[in-house]
Amino acid sequence: MELYRSIERIRETKPLVHHLTNWVTIYDCAQITRSVGALPVMAHSRQDAVEMVGIASALVLNIGTLDDELVDTMVLVAERAKELGTPVVMDPVGAGATTPRTEAARRLLDTGAITVIKGNAGEITTLAGGIAEVRGVESMAAEGADSAAKMLAKEGHVVAMTGAVDHVTDGERTALISNGHSLMGEVVGTGCMSASVIGAFIAVDPDPFEGTVNALASYGISGEKGAEGSPAPLDFKSRLIDGMASLSRSDIDMMKVER
Amino acid sequence: MELYRSIERIRETKPLVHHLTNWVTIYDCAQITRSVGALPVMAHSRQDAVEMVGIASALVLNIGTLDDELVDTMVLVAERAKELGTPVVMDPVGAGATTPRTEAARRLLDTGAITVIKGNAGEITTLAGGIAEVRGVESMAAEGADSAAKMLAKEGHVVAMTGAVDHVTDGERTALISNGHSLMGEVVGTGCMSASVIGAFIAVDPDPFEGTVNALASYGISGEKGAEGSPAPLDFKSRLIDGMASLSRSDIDMMKVER
Amino acid sequence: MELYRSIERIRETKPLVHHLTNWVTIYDCAQITRSVGALPVMAHSRQDAVEMVGIASALVLNIGTLDDELVDTMVLVAERAKELGTPVVMDPVGAGATTPRTEAARRLLDTGAITVIKGNAGEITTLAGGIAEVRGVESMAAEGADSAAKMLAKEGHVVAMTGAVDHVTDGERTALISNGHSLMGEVVGTGCMSASVIGAFIAVDPDPFEGTVNALASYGISGEKGAEGSPAPLDFKSRLIDGMASLSRSDIDMMKVER
Numbered sequence: 001m002e003l004y005r006s007i008e009r010i011r012e013t014k015p016l017v018h019h020l021t022n023w024v025t026i027y028d029c030a031q032i033t034r035s036v037g038a039l040p041v042m043a044h045s046r047q048d049a050v051e052m053v054g055i056a057s058a059l060v061l062n063i064g065t066l067d068d069e070l071v072d073t074m075v076l077v078a079e080r081a082k083e084l085g086t087p088v089v090m091d092p093v094g095a096g097a098t099t100p101r102t103e104a105a106r107r108l109l110d111t112g113a114i115t116v117i118k119g120n121a122g123e124i125t126t127l128a129g130g131i132a133e134v135r136g137v138e139s140m141a142a143e144g145a146d147s148a149a150k151m152l153a154k155e156g157h158v159v160a161m162t163g164a165v166d167h168v169t170d171g172e173r174t175a176l177i178s179n180g181h182s183l184m185g186e187v188v189g190t191g192c193m194s195a196s197v198i199g200a201f202i203a204v205d206p207d208p209f210e211g212t213v214n215a216l217a218s219y220g221i222s223g224e225k226g227a228e229g230s231p232a233p234l235d236f237k238s239r240l241i242d243g244m245a246s247l248s249r250s251d252i253d254m255m256k257v258e259r
Numbered sequence: 260m261e262l263y264r265s266i267e268r269i270r271e272t273k274p275l276v277h278h279l280t281n282w283v284t285i286y287d288c289a290q291i292t293r294s295v296g297a298l299p300v301m302a303h304s305r306q307d308a309v310e311m312v313g314i315a316s317a318l319v320l321n322i323g324t325l326d327d328e329l330v331d332t333m334v335l336v337a338e339r340a341k342e343l344g345t346p347v348v349m350d351p352v353g354a355g356a357t358t359p360r361t362e363a364a365r366r367l368l369d370t371g372a373i374t375v376i377k378g379n380a381g382e383i384t385t386l387a388g389g390i391a392e393v394r395g396v397e398s399m400a401a402e403g404a405d406s407a408a409k410m411l412a413k414e415g416h417v418v419a420m421t422g423a424v425d426h427v428t429d430g431e432r433t434a435l436i437s438n439g440h441s442l443m444g445e446v447v448g449t450g451c452m453s454a455s456v457i458g459a460f461i462a463v464d465p466d467p468f469e470g471t472v473n474a475l476a477s478y479g480i481s482g483e484k485g486a487e488g489s490p491a492p493l494d495f496k497s498r499l500i501d502g503m504a505s506l507s508r509s510d511i512d513m514m515k516v517e518r
Numbered sequence: 519m520e521l522y523r524s525i526e527r528i529r530e531t532k533p534l535v536h537h538l539t540n541w542v543t544i545y546d547c548a549q550i551t552r553s554v555g556a557l558p559v560m561a562h563s564r565q566d567a568v569e570m571v572g573i574a575s576a577l578v579l580n581i582g583t584l585d586d587e588l589v590d591t592m593v594l595v596a597e598r599a600k601e602l603g604t605p606v607v608m609d610p611v612g613a614g615a616t617t618p619r620t621e622a623a624r625r626l627l628d629t630g631a632i633t634v635i636k637g638n639a640g641e642i643t644t645l646a647g648g649i650a651e652v653r654g655v656e657s658m659a660a661e662g663a664d665s666a667a668k669m670l671a672k673e674g675h676v677v678a679m680t681g682a683v684d685h686v687t688d689g690e691r692t693a694l695i696s697n698g699h700s701l702m703g704e705v706v707g708t709g710c711m712s713a714s715v716i717g718a719f720i721a722v723d724p725d726p727f728e729g730t731v732n733a734l735a736s737y738g739i740s741g742e743k744g745a746e747g748s749p750a751p752l753d754f755k756s757r758l759i760d761g762m763a764s765l766s767r768s769d770i771d772m773m774k775v776e777r
Contacts, residue, residue, distance in 0.1 A: 275654045277654070286543065286706065289706045290705065294751065298656050299654070301540075301582075302612075303585070304583075306616070306618050310615075310617060314653060500752055504704070504751060
């Protein structure tokens with residue numbers, strides 16, 4: 001679906017985007033979902049989360065502050081989403097940094113429910129079985145990240161590897177998205193929020209590859225616009241989020257996607 | 260108590276407003292409590308929460324990210340508040356959307372401890388046993404919401420049904436509050452924060468109907484003032500919260516309450 | 519280490535500062551850690567938290583929304599930090615207000631792992647065995663707080679008692695820091711954030727007394743600069759956080775430390 005048409009669809013249909021996410025950036029994930037035009041909901045206890053996915057149009061799973069019970073619940077909710085045909089974004093925050101994170105991300109992949117994996121180079125490389133150096137939740141370097149992304153994609157996922165240039169692939173198609181701004185790297189939560197934006201786009205677009213490309217391009221455009229005048233980091237974050245609500249058809253001309 | 264007198268009482272006595280609330284808007288609930296002039300505290304584990312209510316002047320219960328243990332604790336803390344005569348606000352976030360939310364809200368009502376129920380039309384209608392369509396935590400439509408509010412109120416609660424016009428009733432008295440601004444609907448957390456503001460007002464006002472009306476009117480006035488110049492949503496949210504700290508006697512003239 | 523040299527070291531080496539903290543101010547703690555130039559990580563489940571401390575340069579423990587399991591995990595993680603020689607800051611939020619908070623803080627002290635205790639006068643007095651009034655998380659009155667701080671310090675901790683003037687002592691050395699602004703008292707989270715800033719400084723400074731003094735002085739300077747023009751409270755909070763990222767060598771001349 002064409003980017004601006006997707007935005008219009010989200011604004012018109014207000015899809016419910018259900019999150020099981022971390023406690024650090026949970027507010028920002030909710031607010032950016034609302035800014036894009038969708039309705040956010042966050043529910044993490046078992047029965048509540050399983051019922052909620054039944055009325056949701058997309059599911060976002062983020063393991064940033066995981067615990068055993070939360071991961072068990074995520075697996076159940078992902079399986080329910082798969083039964084229902086509801087698209088799922090996974091953000092494997094810190095995979096590679098600790099065993100529980102790597103294992104949780106792998107368990108979620110094993111459900112076969114994950115439509116889109118969004119991570120940095122270190123996380124994607126880890127999940128592809130490679131070796132990456134991940135410090136806490138920041139990726140410092142990764143060898144052969146591009147081929148890792150392609151390898152993961154071949155297993156039936158859209159892989160969105162975010163960085164200065166975002167790299168999206170479904171194994172056959174590839175897109176490089178140059179939108180965005182370096183200020184996005186100075187604010188906690190910009191990675192988590194991008195998964196929420198992807199959730200909103202794939203809720204309305206039957207093609208998750210296109211949905212993911214459009215999500216990251218529009219998010220990057222909002223980042224570029226928000227960075228005008230070099231605001232301080234937290235001012236920038238507000239503008240990045242608010243900017244999603246006011247993206248216009250002409251803003252979309254800023255899209256820098258190479259296929 | 261007259262509205263501005265209530266604000267002065269809160270600022271002078273700094274009542275402790277204890278919250279068991281959700282993880283999405285917990286910061287904003289704490290900060291608006293502080294902005295109103297009260298002291299916020301958030302404690303959710305059993306013994307800590309029960310002890311804390313012993314030194315609190317009001318209790319706010321919000322089921323936005325409930326789990327079984329949290330609801331069990333809320334019931335205990337509500338019962339303790341009842342013993343102590345401490346007023347309790349309940350925000351039944353998403354009641355009607357899933358079974359655990361509807362049941363948790365009903366269990367809390369069954370304690371007989373709930374002084375004020377603050378919800379949207381869908382939540383209020385659900386609790387009154389009616390039929391409502393609730394998508395996630397947003398109310399889409401509700402039949403006969405006004406009579407549902409009155410029915411609930413007859414069981415001994417103040418019911419605050421929030422929307423474009425807030426409807427407050429204790430079964431005998433009724434007030435319609437037209438303060439507020441449509442921007443409040445574009446920011447996550449404005450509903451949750453209104454329950455915290457009610458908590459601060461009923462902590463100092465022995466009449467919870469008047470306290471609730473005053474809370475929602477002053478919150479709406481802060482919203483109207485914050486919306487001047489059409490700020491972007493997150494800027495608006497900061498102004499809405501900060502505005503509570505600077506409400507002056509003359510601002511109160513903006514009050515639009517019909518009884 | 520000289521203050522500005524510490525800031526440069528943090529910006530150059532980007533130490534990982536691991537937090538087990540509360541759900542109210544968790545975002546602000548993460549963001550200020552990033553603003554100082556360090557990398558924040560938050561992990562609270564047992565195995566994840568223990569592994570994470572293995573790659574961290576400092577640990578921050580905050581009991582603001584404690585529960586039994588979280589405190590047990592904090593004890594384990596503190597013991598692991600001690601084995602590794604990793605410095606630990608403890609923020610005993612609300613110690614003195616309820617039994618679980620006081621006991622949790624004492625259990626953490628008993629590990630022998632706590633390098634720096636940062637609290638208000640009520641919390642510090644409580645931990646030294648004195649009498650204090652703590653309402654929720656605010657210190658209302660404390661007798662003999664200065665000698666309480668000294669007594670705690672004698673047990674091998676750096677004690678940072680924050681207030682209008684911050685009082686830091688390691689039992690032998692003492693520093694009084696007059697930087698800061700009264701607006702810091704009107705925003706939820708300024709106390710929690712100061713512990714994160716201390717975490718970043720003691721991650722790079724082998725002398726935790728100097729690290730703590732430098733952290734509080736630079737944080738206070740950012741507060742003074744952020745308060746210029748009398749912003750509203752939440753605007754001030756953004757400036758306080760963002761200000762840490764732009765502190766320059768000349769800003770350090772504002773340091774007001776009396777030894």
